[in-house]
Amino acid sequence: MAISVRVLKANHGDCILVTHKGPHGTFNLLIDGGNAGTFKYGQQDRMKGELCKLLDEIKALNQHIDLVILTHIDDDHIGGLLKALKSPGYGQLVKSVWFNSSRLITDHFSFPEIPANDIYLPDSSPDTSVRQGKKFEDLLDELGVERSHIIMAGQKIVKGPFTFKILSPNETQLRKLLCIWPVEKTSPNTSADVTDYSLSLEQLWVDDSFESDTSIANGSSIAFMLQADDQRMLFLGDAYDTCIVESLKQLGYNEQNKLQLSLVKISHHGSQYNTSSDFLSMISATHYVISTNGARHGLPNKRTIARILAAGDGKICFNYPEVAASMLLPNEQHQYAGRLDVVGQIEFEHDA
Numbered sequence: 001m002a003i004s005v006r007v008l009k010a011n012h013g014d015c016i017l018v019t020h021k022g023p024h025g026t027f028n029l030l031i032d033g034g035n036a037g038t039f040k041y042g043q044q045d046r047m048k049g050e051l052c053k054l055l056d057e058i059k060a061l062n063q064h065i066d067l068v069i070l071t072h073i074d075d076d077h078i079g080g081l082l083k084a085l086k087s088p089g090y091g092q093l094v095k096s097v098w099f100n101s102s103r104l105i106t107d108h109f110s111f112p113e114i115p116a117n118d119i120y121l122p123d124s125s126p127d128t129s130v131r132q133g134k135k136f137e138d139l140l141d142e143l144g145v146e147r148s149h150i151i152m153a154g155q156k157i158v159k160g161p162f163t164f165k166i167l168s169p170n171e172t173q174l175r176k177l178l179c180i181w182p183v184e185k186t187s188p189n190t191s192a193d194v195t196d197y198s199l200s201l202e203q204l205w206v207d208d209s210f211e212s213d214t215s216i217a218n219g220s221s222i223a224f225m226l227q228a229d230d231q232r233m234l235f236l237g238d239a240y241d242t243c244i245v246e247s248l249k250q251l252g253y254n255e256q257n258k259l260q261l262s263l264v265k266i267s268h269h270g271s272q273y274n275t276s277s278d279f280l281s282m283i284s285a286t287h288y289v290i291s292t293n294g295a296r297h298g299l300p301n302k303r304t305i306a307r308i309l310a311a312g313d314g315k316i317c318f319n320y321p322e323v324a325a326s327m328l329l330p331n332e333q334h335q336y337a338g339r340l341d342v343v344g345q346i347e348f349e350h351d352a
Contacts, residue, residue: 010034013076033081071237167247270300280311
């Protein structure tokens with residue numbers, strides 16, 4: 001038996017395939033779909049992105065995506081999958097979807113529906129407005145895709161060979177989405193050119209304090225512990241650090257009783273506002289995965305890398321080599337370069 005974690009090049013977003021191969025066959029879990037270009041890009045979408053190539057491989061193997069988890073509404077997480085689902089021959093590959101849609105949230109709180117939050121599939125025609133396109137939920141109905149109840153912290157769910165312990169969102173964060181969802185603008189001050197990479201690790205360690213993310217969308221992000229065979233992993237989407245810490249405490253983990261992990265997908269592409277030293281003190285992981293090409297928001301923050309380096313001895317894994325190469329100053333290379341790695345796929349074997 002084996003589990004592989006494939007971290008696709010999803011531009012500044014997340015798109016991760018977790019595959020379990022066991023005596024009862026193969027189970028494919030897709031976590032997010034990157035932005036639209038992760039599926040296809042270029043003039044008239046002639047170029048296949050990483051997600052499109054992956055789905056072609058799965059189709060050729062006569063397999064399916066047994067479960068898709070769309071962590072939250074940001075385009076760098078759902079854009080590629082929305083484009084894939086409306087493309088002929090691809091939507092049929094998906095069997096089940098977990099996604100906290102506006103309708104699920106309003107139903108949970110017995111609140112009136114908010115039609116302005118309906119998600120529509122992108123249409124390449126310049127003559128078609130977004131609101132004239134097909135609704136995401138309507139397409140899932142047409143495709144016969146199974147959908148879950150609302151996903152919330154505290155739940156334990158078994159799906160195929162995997163056991164999920166949900167860490168985020170909590171009820172407070174979901175309640176904040178009982179409004180017309182805000183469209184978050186990118187500030188010119190958060191471009192990739194504005195980074196903390198010129199600071200030394202020593203400077204970052206000496207002058208460190210944690211401020212939490214305040215994005216409503218990120219706070220609603222689905223995050224979970226995944227267990228199968230003898231492996232435990234965390235996939236944190238863009239979730240709030242504070243919510244993850246509280247959920248881990250509820251499960252009995254702390255600095256004295258650390259959660260032992262094969263892998264943790266670090267929240268929000270390595271933002272310093274989503275990974276605290278308190279969180280890192282509660283876990284011990286062999287792989288810390290950061291997914292981004294570094295093109296937006298100055299992410300990952302080197303401050304996050306410094307916190308991980310100080311917290312343990314696991315490998316920090318990037319899916320773009322140029323990002324890994326930016327993290328260390330020349331005088332830091334000798335001591336810390338061995339802790340950084342560039343990976344596309346991580347394999348975990350298990351003897352039955």
